[in-house]
Amino acid sequence: MSAPITPGLLILHGNQMELLRSAVxxxxxxxxxxxxxxxxxxxxxxxxxxxxxxALAEENGVCAATRVALPARFMWEAYRGMxxxxxxxxxxPFDKDPLTWRLMRLLPTLLQxxxxxxxxxxxxxxxxxxxxxxxxxxxxLYDQYQVYRADWLADWAAGxxxxxxxxxxxxxxxxxxxxxxxxxxxxxxxxPETQRESGRATIHDQFLAAVAADAAPASRLPRRxxxxxMSTLPYQTLQAISALARHTQVLFAVPNPCQFYWGDxxxxxxxxxxxxRRQPQREGVDLGTIPIExxxxxxxxxxASWGRQGRDFVRMLDEFDQQHEASxxxxxxxxxxxxxxxxxxxxxxxxxxVQAAVRDLVPLSEHPHVPPMMDDRSIEFHVTHSVQRExxxxxxxxxxxxxxxxxLRPRDVVVMVPDIDAFSPAIHAVFDQHRRHDPRxxxxxxxxxxxxxxxxxxxxxxxxxxxPQQRCRQSEVRDLLDVPAVARRFGVTSEDLxxxxxxxxxxxxxxxxxxxxxxxxGLGMTGEQNAWIFGVxxxxxxxxxxxxxSFGDIEPYAEVGGLGARDAVVLxxxxxxxRPPDAVEPGRRPAMLARDLRRCRL
Numbered sequence: 001m002s003a004p005i006t007p008g009l010l011i012l013h014g015n016q017m018e019l020l021r022s023a024v025x026x027x028x029x030x031x032x033x034x035x036x037x038x039x040x041x042x043x044x045x046x047x048x049x050x051x052x053x054x055a056l057a058e059e060n061g062v063c064a065a066t067r068v069a070l071p072a073r074f075m076w077e078a079y080r081g082m083x084x085x086x087x088x089x090x091x092x093p094f095d096k097d098p099l100t101w102r103l104m105r106l107l108p109t110l111l112q113x114x115x116x117x118x119x120x121x122x123x124x125x126x127x128x129x130x131x132x133x134x135x136x137x138x139x140x141l142y143d144q145y146q147v148y149r150a151d152w153l154a155d156w157a158a159g160x161x162x163x164x165x166x167x168x169x170x171x172x173x174x175x176x177x178x179x180x181x182x183x184x185x186x187x188x189x190x191x192p193e194t195q196r197e198s199g200r201a202t203i204h205d206q207f208l209a210a211v212a213a214d215a216a217p218a219s220r221l222p223r224r225x226x227x228x229x230m231s232t233l234p235y236q237t238l239q240a241i242s243a244l245a246r247h248t249q250v251l252f253a254v255p256n257p258c259q260f261y262w263g264d265x266x267x268x269x270x271x272x273x274x275x276x277r278r279q280p281q282r283e284g285v286d287l288g289t290i291p292i293e294x295x296x297x298x299x300x301x302x303x304a305s306w307g308r309q310g311r312d313f314v315r316m317l318d319e320f321d322q323q324h325e326a327s328x329x330x331x332x333x334x335x336x337x338x339x340x341x342x343x344x345x346x347x348x349x350x351x352x353x354v355q356a357a358v359r360d361l362v363p364l365s366e367h368p369h370v371p372p373m374m375d376d377r378s379i380e381f382h383v384t385h386s387v388q389r390e391x392x393x394x395x396x397x398x399x400x401x402x403x404x405x406x407x408l409r410p411r412d413v414v415v416m417v418p419d420i421d422a423f424s425p426a427i428h429a430v431f432d433q434h435r436r437h438d439p440r441x442x443x444x445x446x447x448x449x450x451x452x453x454x455x456x457x458x459x460x461x462x463x464x465x466x467x468p469q470q471r472c473r474q475s476e477v478r479d480l481l482d483v484p485a486v487a488r489r490f491g492v493t494s495e496d497l498x499x500x501x502x503x504x505x506x507x508x509x510x511x512x513x514x515x516x517x518x519x520x521x522g523l524g525m526t527g528e529q530n531a532w533i534f535g536v537x538x539x540x541x542x543x544x545x546x547x548x549x550s551f552g553d554i555e556p557y558a559e560v561g562g563l564g565a566r567d568a569v570v571l572x573x574x575x576x577x578x579r580p581p582d583a584v585e586p587g588r589r590p591a592m593l594a595r596d597l598r599r600c601r602l
Contacts, residue, residue: 003031005223009245011321013256014341015359017229020253021052023341024226025059027251033223041068042227047414047447052228054411071233072147074225075240076200079207082247084218087206093191094199096143103135106186115182129469142184147234150201156181157188204236211243224249231255232313242320256314259342260361262303300358351378387423391430398442410443420446456483468520472532473511474504507557509535 014020033039043049049068057063080088091098108131111120123131145153151164161173161181173181188196225248227241241250346356357367380397384390394415402408417423424446434441460483463470470476478501480486487493492500510530512518518526528534538557545551547558 003033005031005033005249007245007247007249009242009250009252009320010339011252011254011317012339012341013254013259015255015257015259015355016341016343017255019341019343020228020255021055023339024228024251024253025055028226031224037065037223039066040074040222040225041066042071042074042225042230043068044071044230044232045447048229050445050447051414071227071230071237075237078221078240078244079203081219081221082207082210082215082217083203087218088203089198092198092200092203093195094142094146094187096139099142099187100132100135100139102187102190103138103183104132106183106190107131107135110183110186113182116179118176119179119183138180138183141180142187146200147236150204150236153184153199153201156184159185201236204240208239208243211246217247221247224251226251226253228253229255230313232309233316235316238316238320252317254314254317257307257310257355257358258300258303258361259340259359262307262311262314262361300361301364302354303358303361349373349376349378354379388426388429391423391426395430395442399440402442457485459483460486468517471511471521472513472517474509477532478504503539503557503559504535506559507535507538 012020012023014023028039041049041052043052052068053063053066056066076088080090093099093102107119107123110116111123119134122134142153155162155164161178162170163173164170221244225241225244227250230252233241241252244250342359343356345352347353356362382390382393382397384393398410398413402410427444427446431442431444460480463476463480481490481492481497481500487497508530509532512521512523512526512528512531514531514533515524515528518524518528518531535557537554539560541551541554542556542558543560545556548556550556
């Protein structure tokens with residue numbers, strides 16, 4: 001049965017994700033939605049989304065009628081629900097993708113104007129790809145401005161070339177940066193009058209105004225939204241979430257490492273003095289009055305050095321925390337809305353002791369000097385010489401943990417890296433080397449990575465689209481043939497790949513297609529030595545004449561022979577006008593080979 005859902009904002013702080021998860025699940029269980037209603041969770045990454053789905057399945061037996069989304073997409077849907085579909089388009093002209101192509105068209109028409117000198121110098125060669133790269137970067141920049149610095153865009157659109165700083169003062173835009181304001185005005189001018197007010201910042205302001213005026217939503221808004229595990233959000237999104245709470249029940253589960261107020265322990269905190277503080281001061285000490293050079297005596301060093309982003313986020317959350325507006329109960333006591341879920345144990349391992357010290361804001365001078373137990377491996381450091389070796393050490397450590405603890409499962413492990421795109425190839429190389437039946441096999445999933453960086457077919461397509469700029473190294477082309485779809489298109493089987501690899505290496509192919517291709521890269525002086533055309537000519541001449549004398553300065557590569565010679569033709573012909581070589585009748589192969597020899601100018 002559905003329970004009454006009261007709109008409002010409830011913020012939960014906790015220093016462990018498991019505690020936050022249990023509290024949220026208990027709330028959902030005690031306040032269920034309708035049988036056909038969808039529970040909405042907002043997370044900041046795909047990794048947290050997968051972890052949350054698994055937790056929901058463990059809690060309820062199945063993860064169903066649940067939507068896990070990213071905040072930006074959901075908030076745009078909320079704008080449409082409040083203001084109406086006619087006012088808020090499904091795809092705004094100021095979104096990143098349409099803005100990229102608009103800039104691509106506008107840039108050549110503006111470079112002669114005053115103020116665009118930096119862009120004119122960058123695009124002086126007239127290269128279209130260079131212009132596209134610039135358009136993508138600028139569109140991404142404006143997209144971030146719409147979320148984080150909408151006040152700048154408003155000033156620029158009004159003709160004011162200024163910047164508003166965090167402390168509130170206004171400074172003129174630097175001369176070398178004025179092109180940003182000019183270009184933003186040019187984008188506005190290129191749009192029809194009806195579309196100029198459809199930017200994210202404008203829609204956001206209208207959404208806030210409609211909520212403040214108690215306007216009725218244009219369509220049905222969700223009855224409940226849960227934001228889980230957020231460590232950072234733009235101020236604009238927090239404003240929208242707080243306003244949405246007038247019509248929707250919003251649960252905000254925030255990972256917070258410290259139970260005391262710690263917004264003043266980092267340099268620059270004077271810019272972010274909070275009017276309200278949800279958490280108490282530790283031992284009544286106002287850290288904002290302590291000089292920064294003495295801060296280490298009163299706070300935890302790890303929190304001070306690594307906690308800048310978390311500090312800013314928690315401080316912003318305090319502005320929207322409704323605890324100070326709690327009503328009084330019948331006995332005159334405040335009815336608190338806060339829920340703080342902090343552990344109270346000091347822990348028996350080195351890691352738990354560090355977490356407890358951060359939680360209690362214990363400075364280094366007050367840390368208990370308890371030697372770790374001999375078998376305590378809760379914190380380990382490994383020094384490796386490369387990304388590949390780092391992943392190999394990780395794989396070995398995981399195998400040892402699984403062997404020591406039979407209850408530990410691969411899905412219980414989360415590995416965090418600074419740049420997942422850089423680590424993805426090494427992860428596949430190490431974790432994919434063992435088959436599923438091998439006891440050393442560890443199932444894995446890579447989250448928060450672009451599809452085109454892990455999907456072999458998309459990687460191949462992207463590489464081919466950039467073919468004129470590629471050096472076409474031997475390893476790159478061989479990687480193309482390892483993609484099943486590409487190999488199938490050219491009639492290459494898995495049995496052919498080792499033979500092709502041996503021939504390519506033996507024929508001396510190293511890089512570059514031919515002289516013209518190398519010349520296009522500015523390396524025409526290297527000629528065709530060890531290019532792909534060089535190797536294919538050697539293969540075809542070796543097939544035609546065997547290990548005979550050289551012909552036309554070409555040394556034959558005699559390993560190519562028999563019907564297997566068709567694989568050499570694949571490298572030159574690309575499968576024969578859309579048909580794989582296997583589809584060509586054996587009797588026609590000699591004639592085709594002769595034509596290919598003529599094409600190679602033998």
